[in-house]
Amino acid sequence: MNDTYELRGGETHIEVHKFFPGSILVATFLALALQTTVPVYFPKFAILDLPLLITIYFGLSRRNPSTGLLLGMTIGLLQDSLSGPTVPLGLYGIAKTVIGYLASSIGARLDTEHPAARFSLIMAFYVVHHIVLLLTHRLLLAQTEPWFTTHLAIAAAINAVLGTLLFVPLDRLRRNS
Amino acid sequence: MVAIPSRHKSVALLTGVLIAQILLLAVQIKRDSRGRLVRVWAITAVSPVEKSGAWGFGRIRGVWNHYFALQNTARENEALRVENDALKLTISELHSKASEADRLAALLNFKQSHESVPMVGARVIGASPGDGSRAIEIDRGERDGVRRNMAVITPDGAVGKVIETYRDTAQILLLTDRESGAGAMFVLSRKQHPIGGTGEATLAMKYVPGDDTVTVGDKIVTSGMDKIFPADVPVGTVIEVKGGNPFKQIKVQPSAHLDRLEDVIILLKQVPVEFPKDADATGVAAPSAAASSDSGVVNAAPAPASAVKKP
Numbered sequence: 001m002n003d004t005y006e007l008r009g010g011e012t013h014i015e016v017h018k019f020f021p022g023s024i025l026v027a028t029f030l031a032l033a034l035q036t037t038v039p040v041y042f043p044k045f046a047i048l049d050l051p052l053l054i055t056i057y058f059g060l061s062r063r064n065p066s067t068g069l070l071l072g073m074t075i076g077l078l079q080d081s082l083s084g085p086t087v088p089l090g091l092y093g094i095a096k097t098v099i100g101y102l103a104s105s106i107g108a109r110l111d112t113e114h115p116a117a118r119f120s121l122i123m124a125f126y127v128v129h130h131i132v133l134l135l136t137h138r139l140l141l142a143q144t145e146p147w148f149t150t151h152l153a154i155a156a157a158i159n160a161v162l163g164t165l166l167f168v169p170l171d172r173l174r175r176n177s
Numbered sequence: 178m179v180a181i182p183s184r185h186k187s188v189a190l191l192t193g194v195l196i197a198q199i200l201l202l203a204v205q206i207k208r209d210s211r212g213r214l215v216r217v218w219a220i221t222a223v224s225p226v227e228k229s230g231a232w233g234f235g236r237i238r239g240v241w242n243h244y245f246a247l248q249n250t251a252r253e254n255e256a257l258r259v260e261n262d263a264l265k266l267t268i269s270e271l272h273s274k275a276s277e278a279d280r281l282a283a284l285l286n287f288k289q290s291h292e293s294v295p296m297v298g299a300r301v302i303g304a305s306p307g308d309g310s311r312a313i314e315i316d317r318g319e320r321d322g323v324r325r326n327m328a329v330i331t332p333d334g335a336v337g338k339v340i341e342t343y344r345d346t347a348q349i350l351l352l353t354d355r356e357s358g359a360g361a362m363f364v365l366s367r368k369q370h371p372i373g374g375t376g377e378a379t380l381a382m383k384y385v386p387g388d389d390t391v392t393v394g395d396k397i398v399t400s401g402m403d404k405i406f407p408a409d410v411p412v413g414t415v416i417e418v419k420g421g422n423p424f425k426q427i428k429v430q431p432s433a434h435l436d437r438l439e440d441v442i443i444l445l446k447q448v449p450v451e452f453p454k455d456a457d458a459t460g461v462a463a464p465s466a467a468a469s470s471d472s473g474v475v476n477a478a479p480a481p482a483s484a485v486k487k488p
Contacts, residue, residue, distance in 0.1 A: 033223050035306040036314070037230035041238075043436050051306065065187035073194050081219035083305045084312035084348045085341050086356045088205045089215060090198040091309055097198065101191045133309075140202050143355075 017061045023173040027054055028075055036082055047155050049126070051075045053163040055096050056125050057170050059103025060112045068107075072100020088141070095132040099125050115164050122163040126156040217343060220314070224346050227302040228316060295445040297321050301438050302346070311354040311374065313337075313438060318345045326405055328444040334411035334432030335359065335399055336441055347443075351435050352380055352412070360403035361412050364396040372397065372412060372429065378436060380413055382427035389425065391418050397429055407449045 031050035039046040055075050059068035076096030080089045103125060112118060130152055137143040299321075303314035317323050319342050329336040329349050337351040338359075350357050355376035362369040371383050385391060395415040401408030417428035 029222070029226075032306060033226040033230070036223060036303040037227045037234075039304040040231070040301050040313070040439065041234050046304065046308075049307070066190050069187070069191050069194060073198070077198075077215070078219050079306050081216045082223060082303075083307055084310050084350065085216070086312065086350060086354060087305075087307070087309040088202050090202040090205070092307060093198045093201075094195060097191070097194050101187070105187075136202075140199065141206070 016063050018175045019058075019061075019173050020175055024058055024071065027058075027170065027173070028071075028078075032075070032078055032082060035079075047158055048162060049129070049155075049159055051079050051092075052096065052099065052126065052129055053122065053159065053166055055100050056103045056122055056163065057167055059100045060107035060118075060121065061174070063104050063108040065101050065104045065108070068104025069097050069101035072096035072098070072103075075100075091133065091136055091141075094136055095129050098132050099129050102128065118167055119160045119164045123156045123160040126159050127152070130156075216341070220343055220346060220348075224302065224314070224343075227314065231300060231302045231316070294448050297323060297443045297445060299323075299347075299441050299443060301441060308376075311351040311357075311376070311435075312340065313349045313351065313441075315347050315349060315441060315443075316345065317443065318343045318347050320344055322445055323347045323443055328406045328410070328447065329441050330406075330410055330444060331433045331438065331441055333434065334413070335406055336433050336435065336438065338405050339443065349441070352431060353378060353435050358403075359406055359412065360400040361397050362400040363391070364398055366390075369400045369402060378431075379416070380429040380431055382415070382429055383424070385425045385427055387420060387422050387425055391415060391425060391427055393418060401447070401449075404447065407444065407447050409449065 028051070031054045035048075035050045055068075055072045058071055062068060073093050073096065076091075076093035077089055079092040079096070080087050083092070103121070106112070106121065110117065112121060134145050134147060137145045297317050299315035299317040301313050302316045305312040315323075323339055323342050325339050325342055327339045329338060335352060337349045337354070337357060339347050340350040341348040351374065352359060352372070353374040353376070355374050358371050358373040360369060361372035361382065366389075368385075368389065370385050372380050373383060375381050382391075382397065393415055397412045397415065399406035399408055399410040399412055411432040413429040413431045415427055416430045417426075419426040
């Protein structure tokens, strides 16, 4: 992952963050490894979507739509790869590409450092991610899935709370420029 | 330094990436190809972490249980002392029953019966990282003789089938996955119907005619007709029956604890395996040898067919 880039001329009031070399790679790998390992011992952990939280965090922080969507695509395709042959490559890839793009686009326009802003954005992105997954299921895979469930609302809230907490240690990966 | 593309460039990139992935999806559906190469890379990269995670969790749990989870020890000690006195009386009764059981076990010649059923014990090292599928990953692969479409069970009942194999690992599609299915039948009526996953914790018995009699509590076992599972492996218990035309809607609670699997057994051949008569109802473990995950090829402990065959 490339860690250096320039600020956009017209939006210098929004701070663009750089990260230690390899930190995005390590965070992505850890998120995927934990997502596949921990639910074996703590089934309720599966409600967390760590790859999505990582996509959102680096999208919001780096604020570059191109790198954001490419990171989202990479994480999504890796998640597809680890989900077994019944999940076609591209299912999570498409959803996380969209989230990566949206997160970095919004990050370039808003200050997303405040915990309340982060909480709201994670919740919104979780729902959008779910909607994109559903659309892919319905339109491309001809599979019917329920649109909104109580589980979705609970999962969005839990991911938002834990994501907001997770972003604090992730902030330490930032390099002082 | 990499120059940030203009907004239009990033929208164009987004469109291109999305179209590429949609085409990728279309190709996989059309050709029934699942991008094995990419999956092999991903699994190879993550499985060492999963294996060490499995080892680490085991160690941490052991340390926690033996050294830290002792807060209520004094109170528990007192309760245990009282319980101990009562148990001493029970033990003497059990001694006589145990020796009787030993004699019966010897008569049934369990051990000899095991050797005809080739199996591999495996530890679950990973789970599907999303809601898209219900699959698990195990620490046995092609090197251990595991192949696609082999049946996977626990002493409690059917778990699923092997859907992908790698050198040292394999992926199992659980019965609860919505794309999963197996040939099944009701224990009492012996009527055969397919059973499949719903994407949730329960299973659905399919194509049961509306005029058939099915009651809550009915036991379901595999029929053996799917050429994957041997016959009479416990699958589950009916927990809900809704009338329907032309077919009933039947919800089934799986016999195996599919949401909490740590060790499984892969049947290397479709050879009948005998289960304790009420394994699917009580959850009582069956063959102790089969429960070991550290062993290589293990053998089940079936009793002679006449002793445990269901009616």
